[in-house]
Amino acid sequence: MLDFVRQAIRDFRHTGSLWPSSPQLAKAMTRAIGSLPAPRRILEVGPGTGPFTRVLLEHLEPGDRLDLVELNRSFCKELDRRLLRSFRDEHPSIEVRMHCARIEEVVLDPPYDVIICGLPFNNFPPKLVRSIFRRLLLLLRPGGELVYFEYAGVRAMKWSVAGAKTRHSLRRISAVGRGLRRRHSGRRTFVLGNLPPAISVRLRKR
Numbered sequence: 001m002l003d004f005v006r007q008a009i010r011d012f013r014h015t016g017s018l019w020p021s022s023p024q025l026a027k028a029m030t031r032a033i034g035s036l037p038a039p040r041r042i043l044e045v046g047p048g049t050g051p052f053t054r055v056l057l058e059h060l061e062p063g064d065r066l067d068l069v070e071l072n073r074s075f076c077k078e079l080d081r082r083l084l085r086s087f088r089d090e091h092p093s094i095e096v097r098m099h100c101a102r103i104e105e106v107v108l109d110p111p112y113d114v115i116i117c118g119l120p121f122n123n124f125p126p127k128l129v130r131s132i133f134r135r136l137l138l139l140l141r142p143g144g145e146l147v148y149f150e151y152a153g154v155r156a157m158k159w160s161v162a163g164a165k166t167r168h169s170l171r172r173i174s175a176v177g178r179g180l181r182r183r184h185s186g187r188r189t190f191v192l193g194n195l196p197p198a199i200s201v202r203l204r205k206r
């Protein structure tokens, strides 16, 4: 928790929050895994200190593979030290790979059955938001699920204090989300038990 707060103060644009996500949000974000038979290929983007990773690891079975992509070196090291090393030792038949890199640039081995994305899209320029979603959808197999979240009311809150340029960006980011939900059967789940409350969005690739 302290590590997360420290990183958030250092780089709020990429961290996007002051605290890690709650177990309730982690449950909503990882729901897709339960209904899929093993072996599964799973990608998590922006694991931070690992609230979603922890739940994913609990559900992994022999033959599954989990790739994690995180740009912050400190989070990568901590995740490896606190969660991944012991998991790998105890589960040699499950492959877990950490890529300490940006999702825009990392070389991966698709297709994935499920992608869990924790990126703070409302902090990014609309062009980057669009290109990251395009990449994630390319990495996903047809029929696979892409799950992301945003804080409830975050754009409305930012809007009330923003200048014209930021408002324009927020409008474009909102339009990207609407378009994705329309094209890929988007389903939203409100999660009150998170600080701040959040909405998880599940997209099923056509």
Ligand SMILES: C[S@@+](CC[C@H](N)C(=O)[O-])C[C@H]1O[C@@H](n2cnc3c(N)ncnc32)[C@H](O)[C@@H]1O
Pocket (backbone or CB within 6 Å): 014, 015, 016, 017, 019, 020, 021, 045, 046, 047, 048, 049, 050, 051, 052, 069, 070, 071, 072, 075, 101, 102, 103, 104, 118, 119, 120
């Ligand atoms: C809102 S935090 C979410 C962390 C964690 N999933 C959670 O819910 O507590 C966003 C995370 O995405 C990472 N991140 C931001 N931009 C990224 C990028 N382009 N590629 C990979 N990771 C990124 C940040 O370093 C941070 O760990």
